[in-house]
Amino acid sequence: MVLLPSSVMSIPSTMSVDNQLTASWSPYSCPDVSMVTPGYTGRLWSQDLQPQYWSKFQVWEWLQQTLDMHQIDATSIPFHNFDMDGRQLCSMSYQDFTRAAGSVGPILYQSLCDLKWNGQYGTTEMYTPMDIKTEIDDLPCSILPFKDETSFYSTADIFDIKPSFQPSSLVTSPAPPSPDSKQPHSRPHPVKKHNPRGTHLWEFIRDILLHPERNPGLIKWEDRTEGVFRFLKSEAVAQLWGKKKNNSSMTYEKLSRAMRYYYKREILERVDGRRLVYKFGRNARGWRESEK
DNA sequence: TTGTTGTTTCCTGATT
DNA sequence: CAATCAGGAAACAACA
Numbered sequence: 001m002v003l004l005p006s007s008v009m010s011i012p013s014t015m016s017v018d019n020q021l022t023a024s025w026s027p028y029s030c031p032d033v034s035m036v037t038p039g040y041t042g043r044l045w046s047q048d049l050q051p052q053y054w055s056k057f058q059v060w061e062w063l064q065q066t067l068d069m070h071q072i073d074a075t076s077i078p079f080h081n082f083d084m085d086g087r088q089l090c091s092m093s094y095q096d097f098t099r100a101a102g103s104v105g106p107i108l109y110q111s112l113c114d115l116k117w118n119g120q121y122g123t124t125e126m127y128t129p130m131d132i133k134t135e136i137d138d139l140p141c142s143i144l145p146f147k148d149e150t151s152f153y154s155t156a157d158i159f160d161i162k163p164s165f166q167p168s169s170l171v172t173s174p175a176p177p178s179p180d181s182k183q184p185h186s187r188p189h190p191v192k193k194h195n196p197r198g199t200h201l202w203e204f205i206r207d208i209l210l211h212p213e214r215n216p217g218l219i220k221w222e223d224r225t226e227g228v229f230r231f232l233k234s235e236a237v238a239q240l241w242g243k244k245k246n247n248s249s250m251t252y253e254k255l256s257r258a259m260r261y262y263y264k265r266e267i268l269e270r271v272d273g274r275r276l277v278y279k280f281g282r283n284a285r286g287w288r289e290s291e292k
Numbered sequence: 293t294t295g296t297t298g299t300t301t302c303c304t305g306a307t308t
Numbered sequence: 309c310a311a312t313c314a315g316g317a318a319a320c321a322a323c324a
Contacts, residue, residue: 200299201299234312245299249300249301253302253311253312254299255300257300257301257315260313260315261298261299261315275307276311
């Protein structure tokens, strides 16, 4: 069991991870949060805005985040069925959701209900307020690098919102299968999840790459389109990962072992000859600039 | 309760 | 020489 009573959560003032981290790269302590994605608040939308008032963009954000939290492939649902603002979204019935997103519909419906009534996610897979709090409390300022680790990235980075997006007539359309139609029509595919604490290592890495402004200088793209990236501060990344997992003894050595296990699963591809360089594989989702 | 998954930890040896 | 890379093996915690 991870030994993390509250004392450990808010890392004691010894030589903590924070100290090491802040010592290793200064921008960490106070990046310019306001510069995050224009038109984006820089904060988690679900916290400060009722779904009813979401813009289309925020609806998309919610959609992506919810799918991600449930480990559902983004291609599983026709996004164009959700080309609407929050008001329209909230007017959808359970059946509407099912029509629009098939077997994923109920999940989305439930998620939205939670948001409507609680103002935030209430399902067990979501992070708890406790999680957020500790992250916040630990940090030098409120940059919340991993507030919602599962998918706290601007969706614009993940699926590029193209204007080619059909001005849809809401959810009445029969929800055609996604282009690569990997989703069986009739059978509600079981929602796979096993995502303790919200994020896997590769997602954590991915999110650092997608949001360099939050954790500058840790990892950088070598080839953005190919998904090749390089660790700039390997130990700092390891410390950050360890911090997220409440494991102060995490090292790059150990982190890299976990990374190597990804080769077999094709979440990463081997890049030989180059130290600290990895490449996303076919089973890694969400890193492309234009993810379908 | 048991099996699986995704690491974490440790280790030996090779490579840069 | 130190830092990485490669994997095998075993331990572990969270889940299903």
